[in-house]
Amino acid sequence: MRYLFVNLTCKISLTADIGKAVNHLDYLTVTAHWIDEEFNMQNRILAFKYDEDQTHTSTYIVETICNVVEFFCLNDKIMSITFDNASNNNAAISYLIGRLKPPLVDIFHIKCACHVLNLVVKDRFDQFSHVIEKIRKTVDIIQANHKKSRI
Numbered sequence: 600m601r602y603l604f605v606n607l608t609c610k611i612s613l614t615a616d617i618g619k620a621v622n623h624l625d626y627l628t629v630t631a632h633w634i635d636e637e638f639n640m641q642n643r644i645l646a647f648k649y650d651e652d653q654t655h656t657s658t659y660i661v662e663t664i665c666n667v668v669e670f671f672c673l674n675d676k677i678m679s680i681t682f683d684n685a686s687n688n689n690a691a692i693s694y695l696i697g698r699l700k701p702p703l704v705d706i707f708h709i710k711c712a713c714h715v716l717n718l719v720v721k722d723r724f725d726q727f728s729h730v731i732e733k734i735r736k737t738v739d740i741i742q743a744n745h746k747k748s749r750i
Contacts, residue, residue: 600643604671609633610678610702612709613645615664615688617655625650627660629667645671657690664691665698677701681709684718 604611611633620626629646646667650659668674677699682688692708701707724731 600645601671604631604673604676607633607676609635609676611673611676612679612681613664613668613677614681614711615660616683616711617650617660625655627663629664631671631673655685655687657687657694660687660691661694661698664695668699674699678703679707679709681711683711684715 611631614630614632615627617625617627627646627648627650628644629648630642630644632640632642635641646663648663648667652659664680668677678701680692680695682692689708696704696707
């Protein structure tokens with residue numbers, strides 16, 4: 600895969616996210632996205648790194664991403680990176696800009712739309728938590744009455 604990236608002439612966008620795997624341990628996944636010569640969208644997972652300290656610090660994120668970028672010879676090919684809105688990711692951005700030197704700093708950090716939408720939905724749910732709790736209690740009562748009538 601390194602050979603593929605060495606010969607690539609286009610810019611690449613990265614996504615990075617820390618998540619729990621099925622073994623309940625945290626991993627940082629780094630994925631590359633680009634458009635090939637035939638205008639087809641391509642992507643490859645470049646790294647699935649175990650976060651040994653489980654701290655998710657901006658230093659860990661920056662060092663891991665920079666090591667991956669260097670390993671695949673992508674130093675001068677990174678256009679942007681997509682992160683969720685976690686504070687450690689936001690802190691990592693300024694360091695990554697300094698290390699990766701993207702051509703357009705203003706569009707380097709792309710915030711993950713799914714994460715932003717999730718935050719909006721959670722915020723709305725929090726505003727209606729008292730109503731949701733009443734609905735849950737009503738459903739519990741209906742289910743309990745249904746069980747009694749079947750018995």
